[in-house]
Amino acid sequence: MKIGFFQFAPSIGNVDHNRTRLVEALLQTDADLLVAPELSVSGYYFSSTAQARELAEPIPGPTTDALSEASAKSGCTIVTGIAELAGEQLFNSAVVIGPEGIIGTYRKIHLFNEEKLHFTPGSDGFFSFDLQGVKIGVLVCFDHMFPEAARSLALQGVQIICHPSNLVLPEYGQLTSRVRAFENRMFWVLTNRWGTETVGEKSLTFTGTSQVVNPRGRILIRAETAGDEISAVEVDPKESLDKHITEYNHLLNDRRPEFYFT
Amino acid sequence: MKIGFFQFAPSIGNVDHNRTRLVEALLQTDADLLVAPELSVSGYYFSSTAQARELAEPIPGPTTDALSEASAKSGCTIVTGIAELAGEQLFNSAVVIGPEGIIGTYRKIHLFNEEKLHFTPGSDGFFSFDLQGVKIGVLVCFDHMFPEAARSLALQGVQIICHPSNLVLPEYGQLTSRVRAFENRMFWVLTNRWGTETVGEKSLTFTGTSQVVNPRGRILIRAETAGDEISAVEVDPKESLDKHITEYNHLLNDRRPEFYFT
Numbered sequence: 001m002k003i004g005f006f007q008f009a010p011s012i013g014n015v016d017h018n019r020t021r022l023v024e025a026l027l028q029t030d031a032d033l034l035v036a037p038e039l040s041v042s043g044y045y046f047s048s049t050a051q052a053r054e055l056a057e058p059i060p061g062p063t064t065d066a067l068s069e070a071s072a073k074s075g076c077t078i079v080t081g082i083a084e085l086a087g088e089q090l091f092n093s094a095v096v097i098g099p100e101g102i103i104g105t106y107r108k109i110h111l112f113n114e115e116k117l118h119f120t121p122g123s124d125g126f127f128s129f130d131l132q133g134v135k136i137g138v139l140v141c142f143d144h145m146f147p148e149a150a151r152s153l154a155l156q157g158v159q160i161i162c163h164p165s166n167l168v169l170p171e172y173g174q175l176t177s178r179v180r181a182f183e184n185r186m187f188w189v190l191t192n193r194w195g196t197e198t199v200g201e202k203s204l205t206f207t208g209t210s211q212v213v214n215p216r217g218r219i220l221i222r223a224e225t226a227g228d229e230i231s232a233v234e235v236d237p238k239e240s241l242d243k244h245i246t247e248y249n250h251l252l253n254d255r256r257p258e259f260y261f262t
Numbered sequence: 263m264k265i266g267f268f269q270f271a272p273s274i275g276n277v278d279h280n281r282t283r284l285v286e287a288l289l290q291t292d293a294d295l296l297v298a299p300e301l302s303v304s305g306y307y308f309s310s311t312a313q314a315r316e317l318a319e320p321i322p323g324p325t326t327d328a329l330s331e332a333s334a335k336s337g338c339t340i341v342t343g344i345a346e347l348a349g350e351q352l353f354n355s356a357v358v359i360g361p362e363g364i365i366g367t368y369r370k371i372h373l374f375n376e377e378k379l380h381f382t383p384g385s386d387g388f389f390s391f392d393l394q395g396v397k398i399g400v401l402v403c404f405d406h407m408f409p410e411a412a413r414s415l416a417l418q419g420v421q422i423i424c425h426p427s428n429l430v431l432p433e434y435g436q437l438t439s440r441v442r443a444f445e446n447r448m449f450w451v452l453t454n455r456w457g458t459e460t461v462g463e464k465s466l467t468f469t470g471t472s473q474v475v476n477p478r479g480r481i482l483i484r485a486e487t488a489g490d491e492i493s494a495v496e497v498d499p500k501e502s503l504d505k506h507i508t509e510y511n512h513l514l515n516d517r518r519p520e521f522y523f524t
Contacts, residue, residue, distance in 0.1 A: 109518055113508040125521050145445055145513070147409030148522040155523055172444065172479070179441045182434065183407055217434070246375040251407070256371055259387045260410040261417055261519075 001132060003160060003187065004031045004232025005210040007223045009195030012043025015055060019063050026070040026078055031232035033131060037193035038081035038141045038166040039092065045197035045204050049090070052118040056083035056090050059105050067097040075099055077131055079138055081164040089120045094138045094164050096129055103129045109149065112142035128158050134237040141165040144176045144190075147183075154184035155252060159240035165192040170207045170225070182217035185251055186240050194226040215240045263394060265422060265449065266293045266494025267472040269485045271457030274305030277317060281325050288332040288340055293494035295393060299455035300343035300403045300428040301354065307459035307466050311352070314380040318345035318352050321367050329359045337361055339393055341400055343426040345381075354381045356400045356426050358391055365391045371411065374404035390420050396499040403427040406438045406452075409445075416446035417514060421502035427454040432469045432487070444479035447513055448502050456488040477502045 006025040010018045018041050025034060038044070041063050042055035057063055059082070067078055077098040084093035084105065092115055096103040107122030108115075126149065128137040137158035143149045150161060161180070167173045177188040194208035211222040212233050223229040243251040268287040272280045280303050287296065300306070303325050304317035319325055321344070329340055339360040346355035346367065354377055358365040369384030370377075388411065390399040399420035405411045412423060423442070429435045435452055443450040456470035473484040474495050485491040505513040 109521055110516055111510075113510050116510045121518075125524065142511075146517060147413065147445060148517065148519070151409065152522050152524070175437060175441050175479070176445070179437050183409060183438070217437070248373075248375050248378045249404075254372055255408060255410065256383075257410070257523075259371055260414050262387065262414070 001033065001134060001237055002031045002232045002234050003033045003189055003212060004029065004221070004230065005189055005191035005212065005223065006034055006036045006230045007191055007194065007208055007210040008037070008228045009193055010037065010040050010043045012045060012197050013055060014043070015041055018043070019066055022078065022080055023066055023070040025230050026067065026074045026076055029074065029076050029230055029232060031076050033136070033160070033162070034076050034078050034232065035162045035164055035189045035191040036078060036080035037191050038164040039083055040080045040164070042083040043197060044166045045199050046118055047199045049118045052083055052090055053085065056085035058085050059093070059095055060102055064095060064097055064102050068101045071097050072099045077103070079162040079164060081140060090118055091122060092119045092140060094140050094162070096138065098131070106138040106140065108140040108143065110142045110146055126152050128153060128156055134159050136160045136162060138162050141167060144173050144180070147180065150180040150184055150186070154186060158186060159237045160187040160189065163188060163190045165190060167192045167207050168204050170209070174209055174211060177211065178213050178217040178219070181213040181215055183251065185215040185243050187215060187235055187237065188213040263295065263396060263499055264293045264494045264496050265295045265451055265474060266291065266483070266492065267451055267453035267474065267485065268296055268298045268492045269453055269456065269470055269472040270299070270490045271455055272299065272302050272305045274307060274459050275317060276305070277303055280305070281328055284340065284342055285328055285332040287492050288329065288336045288338055291336065291338050291492055291494060293338050295398070295424070296338050296340050296494065297424045297426055297451045297453040298340060298342035299453050300426040301345055302342045302426070304345040305459060306428045307461050308380055309461045311380045314345055314352055315347065318347035320347050321355070321357055322364055326357060326359055326364050330363045333359050334361045339365070341424040341426060343402060351382045352380055353384060354402060356402050356424070358400065360393070368400040368402065370402040370405065372404045372408055388414050390415060390418055396421050398422045398424060400424050403429060406435050406442070409442065412442040412446055412448070416448060420448060421499045422449040422451065425450060425452045427452060429454045429469050430466050432471070436471055436473060439473065440475050440479040440481070443475040443477055445513065447477040447505050449477060449497055449499065450475040
């Protein structure tokens with residue numbers, strides 16, 4: 001299975017442009033699974049909830065239609081961040097789209113900073129799906145900071161984490177994705193946007209450095225801190241199935257939940 | 263508060279020698295809190311459970327007596343790994359000793375590899391103690407691989423983790439200690455031994471690189487991969503108390519346990 005990232009700099013408010021970039025990436029890649037950044041369609045730094053609402057769209061909607069068509073042509077499944085409009089509510093979501101259409105949606109559970117002003121936190125739990133017999137999970141950006149998130153997916157049998165992100169701090173997400181990968185024996189695709197967005201006198205600069213990590217925590221491919229890049233690597237997802245790290249140690253069975261969080 | 267590590271290479275079976283090294287370190291340091299490696303008194307790579315038993319000792323016992331005396335002289339509190347003999351059982355423990363004597367013992371909860379042949383896993387839960395009004399927790403080596411361990415201590419209010427280790431893999435413990443430090447906003451003192459121990463045709467080489475990390479995950483001081491080193495750094499434990507990483511985000515209160523591990 002070939003898995004990879006599409007790192008780019010979504011342009012705030014330019015939905016048509018951003019959607020076209022996602023379609024182009026799907027048509028260009030030879031990956032089986034491609035991960036795009038968080039909120040790739042709308043951009044990230046909203047000046048108001050009204051603007052976020054204006055840039056959001058339902059699922060299904062124009063973006064999932066366009067990506068379904070592109071996925072059917074390319075054969076590649078995409079996981080992309082999207083501002084989801086669901087009735088009166090907005091969710092910071094990631095949608096999974098394959099050649100057959102929409103596979104599912106994950107609504108971000110841990111919202112970061114001013115996202116809390118615009119979005120409703122997800123309350124549908126963590127999300128995983130099957131691709132070619134491989135179990136794949138989705139987390140969005142700040143979810144990475146909570147080890148319980150990746151652990152929950154690992155305990156559900158997830159082998160690959162797709163992690164659309166808009167990280168502003170350098171290094172943290174790159175470190176957590178390695179540690180979560182080796183403490184759970186999973187692959188991890190971190191796709192982080194780059195570029196700067198400004199609201200009034202405040203601006204956010206996103207830090208790129210997308211990477212694919214193997215279940216030993218090794219970085220297989222990595223992007224620069226800035227610049228568009230579409231890159232993928234062939235992996236064997238079965239590497240994530242054996243949780244034994246010694247003859248006597250199994251990373252999940254050695255947990256002792258009776259002593260945790262009491 | 264000055265906190266630090268005493269990295270050295272305990273000599274398997276040479277209990278008197280190893281104990282003397284610990285006493286010397288206590289008398290030499292100007293730290294308030296010093297962390298020594300896992301199983302510092304006995305050495306690590308036992309050829310049999312009989313040998314482990316022979317090198318173990320009760321708490322209180324000769325080592326805690328010697329360290330209590332040294333701690334009273336130096337004013338420094340020490341956390342050191344020790345093979346603990348408790349009736350018929352052996353525990354891979356860490357004992358905490360201050361100027362007033364024994365403060366407490368932690369029995370390692372997650373045993374690594376052949377440790378499972380010799381030791382009983384701890385069943386007293388995680389352990390913390392108070393030093394100068396600061397709450398300090400103890401984990402031993404492989405406990406680091408389970409994010410639930412440090413998280414459990416963080417939820418109990420622990421500000422500094424003392425982590426006596428005998429790590430053989432390079433890098434993993436150095437990465438997890440940084441990530442656990444910033445995901446929980448704690449200080450972390452990782453003390454890892456160096457040197458090689460051999461049983462028959464098998465040998466283990468320990469990887470040193472002890473380090474003190476701050477609640478932002480920054481490495482404040484770090485030792486080489488091999489070589490004795492006693493080193494400490496002045497820190498302000500209050501840095502660990504504020505779990506807000508943005509105006510809207512609190513690392514512990516933002517947890518959503520209703521979705522974890524279900």
